Amino acid sequence: MAESGVKDPIRVVITGAAGQIAYSLIHQISSGDVFGKDQPIILHLLDITPMMGVLSGLVMEINDCSFPLIKDVVTTDSEQTAFTDVDVALFVGAMPRKEGMERKDLLTANVKIFKSQGLALEKFAKKTVKIIVVGNPANTNCFILAHYAQSIPRENFSCLTRLDHNRAKAQIASRLKVSPDAVKNVTIWGNHSSTQFPDVRSAKVTVNGVETAVFEAVKDDAWLKGDFVSTVQKRGAAVIAARKLSSAMSAAKAICDHMRDWWNGTKDNEWVSMGVISDGSYGVEKGLVFSYPVQIKNGSYSVVQGLAMDDWAQDLIEKTQKELVEEKNDAVKATSSE
Numbered sequence: 137m138a139e140s141g142v143k144d145p146i147r148v149v150i151t152g153a154a155g156q157i158a159y160s161l162i163h164q165i166s167s168g169d170v171f172g173k174d175q176p177i178i179l180h181l182l183d184i185t186p187m188m189g190v191l192s193g194l195v196m197e198i199n200d201c202s203f204p205l206i207k208d209v210v211t212t213d214s215e216q217t218a219f220t221d222v223d224v225a226l227f228v229g230a231m232p233r234k235e236g237m238e239r240k241d242l243l244t245a246n247v248k249i250f251k252s253q254g255l256a257l258e259k260f261a262k263k264t265v266k267i268i269v270v271g272n273p274a275n276t277n278c279f280i281l282a283h284y285a286q287s288i289p290r291e292n293f294s295c296l297t298r299l300d301h302n303r304a305k306a307q308i309a310s311r312l313k314v315s316p317d318a319v320k321n322v323t324i325w326g327n328h329s330s331t332q333f334p335d336v337r338s339a340k341v342t343v344n345g346v347e348t349a350v351f352e353a354v355k356d357d358a359w360l361k362g363d364f365v366s367t368v369q370k371r372g373a374a375v376i377a378a379r380k381l382s383s384a385m386s387a388a389k390a391i392c393d394h395m396r397d398w399w400n401g402t403k404d405n406e407w408v409s410m411g412v413i414s415d416g417s418y419g420v421e422k423g424l425v426f427s428y429p430v431q432i433k434n435g436s437y438s439v440v441q442g443l444a445m446d447d448w449a450q451d452l453i454e455k456t457q458k459e460l461v462e463e464k465n466d467a468v469k470a471t472s473s474e
């Protein structure tokens with residue numbers, strides 16, 4: 137904080153800044169929706185060289201928005217310039233999948249980007265940098281990024297599963313005809329892929345002022361264990377099939393929700409889902425980037441412990457873990473052969 141009582145600016149890097157997610161994200165961040173209405177920001181926008189013209193147009197638009205919180209905008213195709221002294225790093229830049237592909241089909245191309253950016257992050261970012269990996273396959277890209285940036289604390293790395301979390305809340309809310317904010321404590325376990333486990337066994341919903349377990353309120357176990365799960369698992373693909381482009385507005389909103397909660401904390405007795413480096417909780421292999429229920433206080437998250445498991449849940453968690461182990465092995469092979 138400067139002597140005047142005005143906060144010092146924070147540096148926020150967005151990779152893939154010329155892409156469709158960034159176009160929504162930049163607006164929300166610049167408006168003060170994430171770090172607060174009193175937090176000045178210097179934006180670092182990274183993209184590949186052919187996109188520098190697009191970034192210059194984006195800067196014109198940012199200027200034309202007259203955001204009072206934006207103190208400077210740095211556009212660059214240099215990883216060194218992009219990551220120097222950053223406080224927050226949003227790794228959006230990567231190739232998106234097309235209709236018919238699984239996210240892991242992007243692995244070979246995208247993990248190489250994350251190796252190179254991990255090495256740059258290691259050299260140039262602040263050690264306190266808070267990181268969200270969005271580019272797919274998000275968990276495994278995050279694993280590679282962290283692997284090549286060993287001096288940054290492990291708890292500073294995360295990947296985005298908040299979009300899945302929001303989708304799960306929205307499905308329950310729509311089924312019960314309540315607002316999504318009446319639904320709390322859903323959990324996304326595992327990979328941001330079609331093996332993820334959207335779990336509402338501990339979730340609660342407030343209907344007509346009364347808080348009830350979601351399973352009791354919905355009264356349809358077959359749906360909660362069947363179509364609900366597969367709808368959330370396959371929502372990304374459904375959007376691509378309909379829009380011919382992958383989710384962007386909802387992804388940007390979820391990135392903001394994830395970082396806002398990490399920056400400011402979660403509400404009492406509530407949790408959110410974040411892909412984080414596993415400490416072995418719930419029997420998951422240590423070191424995998426796995427989505428867990430987390431609570432956040434003073435800028436640090438902790439995995440919610442002691443949630444009940446049954447054979448059905450355990451099976452789903454093992455399936456998504458198995459996929460992550462396979463992805464990790466393929467990613468390590470793809471990055472170490474260079």
Ligand SMILES: NC(=O)C1=CN([C@@H]2O[C@H](COP(=O)(O)OP(=O)(O)OC[C@H]3O[C@@H](n4cnc5c(N)ncnc54)[C@H](O)[C@@H]3O)[C@@H](O)[C@H]2O)C=CC1
Binds near residue numbers: 153157184383384
């Ligand atoms: N985890 C999640 O919940 C979600 C993840 N995604 C993923 O986010 C990523 C970005 O999606 P969109 O913005 O829709 O894609 P997009 O194709 O519109 O934009 C990607 C941008 O990244 C840039 N880029 C490519 N390589 C780069 C590099 N080495 N350094 C910096 N920039 C680079 C491209 O030039 C492009 O401007 C995709 O991988 C997509 O699958 C999308 C939605 C949700």
Ligand SMILES: O=C(O)CCC(=O)C(=O)O
Binds near residue numbers: 382383
């Ligand atoms: O599904 C994809 O591959 C891109 C977008 C995404 O990850 C999602 O919508 O969940």
